[in-house]
Amino acid sequence: MGFTFAEKIIAGHAGHEVHANDCVVVNVDVMMASDTTGPMTIRAFQEMGGVRVAKPKKTVFVIDHATPCPNERIAALHSMIRRFCGEQGCVLYDQNWGVCHQVMLENDEVGEGDLVLGGDSHTCSYGAVGAFSTGVGSTDLGAALLTGKTWLRVPETSRIELTGHLPKGVCAKDVTLRMIGDLRSDGVSYESVEFAGDGFARFTQDEAATVCNMVIEMGGKNGVFLSALKRPDLMPDEDAVYKRVLRYDAAAVVPMVARPHAVDNVCTAAEAAGQRIDMVYIGSCTNGRLSDLAAAADILRGKKIAPSVRMTVCPASTKVLLAAIDRGYIREFLEAGATISTPGCSLCVGTLGGVPADGEVVLSTTNRNFKGRMGNKNALIYLASPATAAASALTGTITDPREVI
Numbered sequence: 001m002g003f004t005f006a007e008k009i010i011a012g013h014a015g016h017e018v019h020a021n022d023c024v025v026v027n028v029d030v031m032m033a034s035d036t037t038g039p040m041t042i043r044a045f046q047e048m049g050g051v052r053v054a055k056p057k058k059t060v061f062v063i064d065h066a067t068p069c070p071n072e073r074i075a076a077l078h079s080m081i082r083r084f085c086g087e088q089g090c091v092l093y094d095q096n097w098g099v100c101h102q103v104m105l106e107n108d109e110v111g112e113g114d115l116v117l118g119g120d121s122h123t124c125s126y127g128a129v130g131a132f133s134t135g136v137g138s139t140d141l142g143a144a145l146l147t148g149k150t151w152l153r154v155p156e157t158s159r160i161e162l163t164g165h166l167p168k169g170v171c172a173k174d175v176t177l178r179m180i181g182d183l184r185s186d187g188v189s190y191e192s193v194e195f196a197g198d199g200f201a202r203f204t205q206d207e208a209a210t211v212c213n214m215v216i217e218m219g220g221k222n223g224v225f226l227s228a229l230k231r232p233d234l235m236p237d238e239d240a241v242y243k244r245v246l247r248y249d250a251a252a253v254v255p256m257v258a259r260p261h262a263v264d265n266v267c268t269a270a271e272a273a274g275q276r277i278d279m280v281y282i283g284s285c286t287n288g289r290l291s292d293l294a295a296a297a298d299i300l301r302g303k304k305i306a307p308s309v310r311m312t313v314c315p316a317s318t319k320v321l322l323a324a325i326d327r328g329y330i331r332e333f334l335e336a337g338a339t340i341s342t343p344g345c346s347l348c349v350g351t352l353g354g355v356p357a358d359g360e361v362v363l364s365t366t367n368r369n370f371k372g373r374m375g376n377k378n379a380l381i382y383l384a385s386p387a388t389a390a391a392s393a394l395t396g397t398i399t400d401p402r403e404v405i
């Protein structure tokens, strides 16, 4: 019986052979906390008697969820993180960097073969570069800061294969929403997901990050793109055991949306067409990268968004913003009538401005549309790709991007 990626990488970090459902203690290569969970992690570390973190150069804090800082209470938490990083010699990405997951990826804080714990549920994003990465609570993270280790139940694995080419106007986000719609939010609970097939192998790292980012929205523990694996010792064996295997034909995928108030409440963009929208948000660790901004800029270029729509674009990082400036996208967004927000989590989780009013409808490129997500429980949030978001901003209603390209 062969081994899956999860079994191989966890075995390497446990120092012995492991099988799905074993409970093991593993070495952790990289730890990450944001400004939301960082303070709780520091407190947990201190309450456990922590004096020095085990791996300061591999312990990363990113101040991203509430930047620039909106109030006094959060300012105190931000200073607590800065002080801790100064005392402990941990790596700090302050408010000028961007969303934690993008910052981790674009600054090579994580790489192939790393076992990564993050105090954020979308830590699963790093499967795009061949890491085993997963989100944990602040207490587990605090313990890892102290010991450099954690415990894991070795996940069972599902494999999802994509074959062929995506049609024009169809994005990685559409494939992701389609899979989540099919599997539902608990479809692969606590499982590792291997993304395979020539279709996924053709995805760029940005696209792979979009897919892996939302593995948690199908209940997964982690996701990994097999095409990101260069090390043969991490590749799953031919006779590895899978809980389920799903296959998708890329040519048959169409633009999708998730309707309020659940990520698995999906339908095609064509089925939702005509739904009025008041706000459009393009950004986040799911879809705020340069290629996402490019997809939106291609649709908005030389046009004006509907007067009834307020549109905000937030590059996922300062590096993305600078590249978008160089390529002229930022000017194009501004000329189309959009607002540009400071790189970070921005509107995604309601920790900053841009809160929708009661009854308003938002189309967002983020990963969650739960009630209250953007700061108002009486708003309705739809999720979609950057192409669908841009096309819909032009018309003021949900629009299949293939109608405008």
Ligand SMILES: CC(C)[C@H](C(=O)O)[C@@H](O)C(=O)O
Pocket: 036, 037, 065, 119, 120, 121, 122, 135, 349, 368
């Ligand atoms: C605030 C934070 C704990 C949360 C997470 O863990 O994912 C946030 O980033 C989110 O996207 O919902």
Ligand code: SF4
Pocket: 065, 099, 100, 101, 120, 122, 284, 285, 286, 344, 345, 348, 349, 366, 367
């Ligand atoms: S951009 Fe949104 S989903 Fe990503 S870490 Fe920030 S709040 Fe969470």
